[in-house]
Amino acid sequence: MNIxxxxxxxxxxxxxxxxxxxxxxxRNTVAILMGVELMLNAANVNFVAFSRYVQHGIDGQIVAAFxxxxxxxxxxxxxxxxxxLYRNYGSVHADTAQxxxx
Amino acid sequence: xxxxxxxxxxxxxxxxxxxxxxxxxxxxxxxxxDLLARGRRPVVPFAIAVLGLxxxxxxxxxDTGAAAPAGGRAxxxxxxxxxxxxxxxxxxxxxxxxxxxxxAWTSEEIMGRRREHKGEFYALTVLMTLAxxxxxxxxxVLMLYLSMEGVGLASYVMAGYMRTSxxxxxxxxxxxxxxxxSSAIMLYGLSLLYGMTGSLRFDGIRQALLAGGADPFxxxxxxxxxxxxxxxxxxxxxxxxxxPDVYEGxxxxxxxxxxxxxxxxxxxxxxxxxxxxxxVGANPAASVALIDAINWPLLVAVISAVTMTFGNLVALxxxxxxxxxxxxxxxxxxxxxxGFVLLSDDGLAAILFYLLVYTLMxxxxxxxxxxxxxxxxxxxxxxxxxxxxxxxxxxxxMMVIFLGSLTGLPPxxxxxxKLYLFxxxxxxxxxxxxxxxxxxxxxxxxxxxxxxxxxxxxRPAAGADASPLRLHWLQYVVLACLAVPTLALGLFFGxxxxxxxxxxxxxxxx
Numbered sequence: 001m002n003i004x005x006x007x008x009x010x011x012x013x014x015x016x017x018x019x020x021x022x023x024x025x026x027r028n029t030v031a032i033l034m035g036v037e038l039m040l041n042a043a044n045v046n047f048v049a050f051s052r053y054v055q056h057g058i059d060g061q062i063v064a065a066f067x068x069x070x071x072x073x074x075x076x077x078x079x080x081x082x083x084x085l086y087r088n089y090g091s092v093h094a095d096t097a098q099x100x101x102x
Numbered sequence: 103x104x105x106x107x108x109x110x111x112x113x114x115x116x117x118x119x120x121x122x123x124x125x126x127x128x129x130x131x132x133x134x135x136d137l138l139a140r141g142r143r144p145v146v147p148f149a150i151a152v153l154g155l156x157x158x159x160x161x162x163x164x165d166t167g168a169a170a171p172a173g174g175r176a177x178x179x180x181x182x183x184x185x186x187x188x189x190x191x192x193x194x195x196x197x198x199x200x201x202x203x204x205x206a207w208t209s210e211e212i213m214g215r216r217r218e219h220k221g222e223f224y225a226l227t228v229l230m231t232l233a234x235x236x237x238x239x240x241x242x243v244l245m246l247y248l249s250m251e252g253v254g255l256a257s258y259v260m261a262g263y264m265r266t267s268x269x270x271x272x273x274x275x276x277x278x279x280x281x282x283x284s285s286a287i288m289l290y291g292l293s294l295l296y297g298m299t300g301s302l303r304f305d306g307i308r309q310a311l312l313a314g315g316a317d318p319f320x321x322x323x324x325x326x327x328x329x330x331x332x333x334x335x336x337x338x339x340x341x342x343x344x345x346p347d348v349y350e351g352x353x354x355x356x357x358x359x360x361x362x363x364x365x366x367x368x369x370x371x372x373x374x375x376x377x378x379x380x381x382v383g384a385n386p387a388a389s390v391a392l393i394d395a396i397n398w399p400l401l402v403a404v405i406s407a408v409t410m411t412f413g414n415l416v417a418l419x420x421x422x423x424x425x426x427x428x429x430x431x432x433x434x435x436x437x438x439x440x441g442f443v444l445l446s447d448d449g450l451a452a453i454l455f456y457l458l459v460y461t462l463m464x465x466x467x468x469x470x471x472x473x474x475x476x477x478x479x480x481x482x483x484x485x486x487x488x489x490x491x492x493x494x495x496x497x498x499x500m501m502v503i504f505l506g507s508l509t510g511l512p513p514x515x516x517x518x519x520k521l522y523l524f525x526x527x528x529x530x531x532x533x534x535x536x537x538x539x540x541x542x543x544x545x546x547x548x549x550x551x552x553x554x555x556x557x558x559x560x561r562p563a564a565g566a567d568a569s570p571l572r573l574h575w576l577q578y579v580v581l582a583c584l585a586v587p588t589l590a591l592g593l594f595f596g597x598x599x600x601x602x603x604x605x606x607x608x609x610x611x612x
Contacts, residue, residue, distance in 0.1 A: 043290045046297060051296075059296075073255060074255065074278075074282055080259075089268070
């Protein structure tokens with residue numbers, strides 16, 4: 001069996017869908033952030049696969065490297081905020097933060 | 103086939119990027135200054151930030167991009183472009199950043215006795231200003247994403263600046279979760295677009311689309327995903343959930359900056375991205391023909407109509423002034439999107455002009471709330487009773503100017519701005535949109551002037567503190583710097599409208 005572009009796209013679509021599901025279904029903020037990581041990596045798989053099969057260059061791979069770094073930075077900021085949430089509310093569940101009017 | 107399309111930047115490029123360079127250094131020095139002045143009143147980081155923003159502003163005025171070649175000057179390995187559009191937004195963001203830094207100095211929420219790491223606030227303001235400027239300059243998918251995340255990361259931290267406050271923490275949590283998800287969605291859309299066009303450059307994407315062959319359905323999915331991510335940045339319905347909560351929970355000076363900065367940057371990005379990839383040319387009738395699968399004008403017109411109506415109707419029911427202003431800012435995004443319907447030069451120039459006016463009047467209204475909050479520790483409308491008589495009369499008058507301009511009443515600048523936006527879609531087909539926008543303006547009259555009515559006609563609640571409010575001299579200066587142009591732009595708008603027109607023409611390359 002030849003592994004080609006469709007296989008990569010299928011994996012990435014599955015990753016994206018799983019990430020989106022985790023974001024919408026989970027109430028634990030850490031789990032939500034893990035879902036976001038999945039979505040970002042789905043895009044990364046796309047970028048790398050397209051750069052190999054469509055563009056025949058390395059632009060997409062460069063983008064993927066930048067996205068990995070940014071995802072780490074974002075995780076650092078987001079986890080710091082989750083820590084502040086835990087200090088203030090004593091829980092990391094998204095539902096506990098209910099002090100603003102809705 | 104060229105293996106590597108990314109060019110190595112040359113040092114000579116930096117001469118066109120002086121404002122950004124100055125802000126980079128300002129950010130670093132402000133952080134170091136904060137470390138040195140730990141525990142004391144953070145005069146050093148504040149002074150560095152204000153000085154840096156002012157110097158960058160002067161440099162941005164000196165180099166307005168007028169000398170740039172047609173179509174702009176691509177620099178830094180062709181990742182960013184410096185042209186009329188970039189020059190316009192540079193000035194806008196530097197002004198907003200400077201005004202926010204100055205006003206935050208007098209805010210109890212930022213500088214109060216219990217707050218920690220006060221100096222970092224100014225460093226973050228500078229960083230956010232820098233990232234917003236790059237957003238307006240990006241001409242590459244990579245830079246688009248990096249600059250958007252740069253603005254995002256700085257703003258998540260700023261929203262949660264009051265670490266021990268429950269509301270501030272909740273605001274930053276909501277901001278970071280919604281922001282991370284929507285930027286991931288946008289990145290996925292961008293990756294699909296890259297796959298279908300084989301290019302990361304906006305002009306390369308355009309050429310590939312012109313050559314045809316891209317799957318219409320795939321393009322539809324990609325464009326909708328990208329539009330979703332950008333709608334989040336400008337808080338257009340249905341990606342507005344975070345907006346009222348974040349504005350209410352974040353410190354008020356931060357909310358003021360959020361309500362103008364990232365929104366204007368989002369519009370700058372949308373203008374450059376969609377105009378340079380999708381629009382066919384100056385002819386409005388033929389534009390947006392690159393994608394047959396999407397009825398672009400109808401899509402944007404519906405988003406615009408729903409956004410303005412939703413924002414205005416929910417704002418009617420708000421008793422918290424800050425939350426009311428949050429919904430009003432959603433409504434203003436609806437008005438601004440009107441200029442985006444046809445992707446025509448006129449419409450985009452109208453957006454630019456309105457963003458300028460909106461920055462002045464919205465910052466002014468939010469800063470008034472900051473000044474009041476310093477004393478009352480409240481943003482509830484009920485506490486605003488008789489406020490007009492408790493402060494120097496000029497401050498009350500300036501707030502009425504901001505509210506009148508936000509409503510769009512003549513002779514204030516908001517009226518002129520709205521007029522240009524209405525004219526951009528004043529076409530038989532889009533009559534309904536103009537009529538709806540006009541009706542919306544009438545609705546907004548009620549909730550804006552309810553604030554003025556309570557301030558002037560109501561009495562303070564019995565037993566409540568009715569002592570006069572004393573404002574810091576810096577607050578008078580900044581408010582005047584916002585109120586005077588709001589008034590003046592309503593009467594002498596010609597040269598600034600010409601500037602907006604010229605900026606769009608320079609971007610269009612003609």
